[in-house]
Amino acid sequence: MGKQITGLDKEITKKIGQIIARIRRNKKVTQVELAEMLSLDQSLICSYENGTRRIPINQFVKIARALDVSPGKLLDEAENSNGKIPTIHISRRFLKRVEEMEQLPEPDKKAIVRTIDALLLQYKVKNNIDDKDKLLEVLGIEHEKG
Numbered sequence: 001m002g003k004q005i006t007g008l009d010k011e012i013t014k015k016i017g018q019i020i021a022r023i024r025r026n027k028k029v030t031q032v033e034l035a036e037m038l039s040l041d042q043s044l045i046c047s048y049e050n051g052t053r054r055i056p057i058n059q060f061v062k063i064a065r066a067l068d069v070s071p072g073k074l075l076d077e078a079e080n081s082n083g084k085i086p087t088i089h090i091s092r093r094f095l096k097r098v099e100e101m102e103q104l105p106e107p108d109k110k111a112i113v114r115t116i117d118a119l120l121l122q123y124k125v126k127n128n129i130d131d132k133d134k135l136l137e138v139l140g141i142e143h144e145k146g
Contacts, residue, residue: 014051016060019077021049023067037066057098058109071095 024034031049035042038059047053048063055063064071072095101109 013054017049017051019074020063038062061098061102
């Protein structure tokens with residue numbers, strides 16, 4: 001079983017899931033249909049929408065494309081929501097790289113994710129960072145608490 005989502009992650013995950021569900025329903029697409037478009041199981045889509053499971057960035061991009069919205073629009077909606085969700089600004093440049101990664105074969109995508117994970121872990125260990133807010137700040141990702 002995966003690591004439990006808590007605190008800030010849980011709030012963000014839930015809000016993004018709610019936005020995806022709303023856009024999906026507005027486009028008259030069922031969870032089953034969205035799952036089929038993405039070659040995923042419907043229960044995974046349900047978990048994403050309920051906020052019980054984090055959406056990997058590559059799946060986030062695929063979901064946005066399947067719903068015919070930009071990943072940036074989904075993030076903007078999360079940012080502009082009335083809830084007390086913190087704002088995290090992800091650069092368009094970064095999202096563009098993720099979209100380009102989607103064109104790569106699956107083993108290459110996994111290698112890139114492993115590399116990123118290793119670099120982040122190395123950075124956290126080197127700088128003795130265990131606080132997520134501090135890590136976001138040090139990495140230059142704008143972050144406001146709601």
